[in-house]
Amino acid sequence: EPEVTQTPSHQVTQMGQEVILRCVPISNHLYFYWYRQILGQKVEFLVSFYNNEISEKSEIFDDQFSVERPDGSNFTLKIRSTKLEDSAMYFCATIAGEGNIQYFGAGTRLSVL
Amino acid sequence: DAKTTQPPSMDCAEGRAANLPCNHSTISGNEYVYWYRQIHSQGPQYIIHGLKNNETNEMASLIITEDRKSSTLILPHATLRDTAVYYCIATRSGGYQKVTFGTGTKLQVIP
Numbered sequence: 014e015p016e017v018t019q020t021p022s023h024q025v026t027q028m029g030q031e032v033i034l035r036c037v038p039i040s041n042h043l044y045f046y047w048y049r050q051i052l053g054q055k056v057e058f059l060v061s062f063y064n065n066e067i068s069e070k071s072e073i074f075d076d077q078f079s080v081e082r083p084d085g086s087n088f089t090l091k092i093r094s095t096k097l098e099d100s101a102m103y104f105c106a107t108i109a110g111e112g113n114i115q116y117f118g119a120g121t122r123l124s125v126l
Numbered sequence: 127d128a129k130t131t132q133p134p135s136m137d138c139a140e141g142r143a144a145n146l147p148c149n150h151s152t153i154s155g156n157e158y159v160y161w162y163r164q165i166h167s168q169g170p171q172y173i174i175h176g177l178k179n180n181e182t183n184e185m186a187s188l189i190i191t192e193d194r195k196s197s198t199l200i201l202p203h204a205t206l207r208d209t210a211v212y213y214c215i216a217t218r219s220g221g222y223q224k225v226t227f228g229t230g231t232k233l234q235v236i237p
């Protein structure tokens with residue numbers, strides 16, 4: 014199965030600090046997504062990204078969040094000033110453009126103290 | 127996306143077939159049925175999808191009723207590694223829209 018790589022696997026930060034989560038999508042994939050999962054809850058959509066622009070974002074994706082593809086390969090999610098409630102697993106996903114099959118990374122566990 | 131309903135949990139003996147049902151009575155003609163699973167806290171994993179014909183791949187089979195109001199995911203010989211939460215999603219193919227996950231079915235494979 015194609016592989017989406019996320020780094021770091023675990024990030025611990027202090028409340029109010031900025032964090033950047035990184036994703037290396039499958040090379041020929043064009044559509045990118047971030048999801049999050051708070052412990053014990055459902056996987057929730059955050060944002061989708063195509064052609065260097067946000068295609069769709071959820072209510073969760075407020076001004077504290079941003080995404081970019083800085084070097085044409087990595088895809089990043091930045092949280093400007095983390096809050097305790099941002100503690101969650103964050104998953105990156107990609108689509109090639111055929112059908113709607115999304116390939117997910119293993120996730121980054123973000124712990125905000 | 128059409129609403130889907132799944133039982134919250136199921137058990138299956140190791141080596142036996144696991145049959146996971148999903149109800150999607152309001153599915154529209156252009157919506158496919160997708161199945162993903164999530165093993166512990168790993169990223170969700172795509173399993174299979176279909177429109178109206180039954181589908182089979184190396185992981186599972188998908189049986190969709192003729193009226194398309196329900197479907198069953200079949201894992202033919204469940205192993206302990208198949209213990210996971212299984213999500214049934216009804217959504218359009220193409221359009222690259224987000225996946226909306228529900229609460230799924232927690233499948234426990236018992237030795």
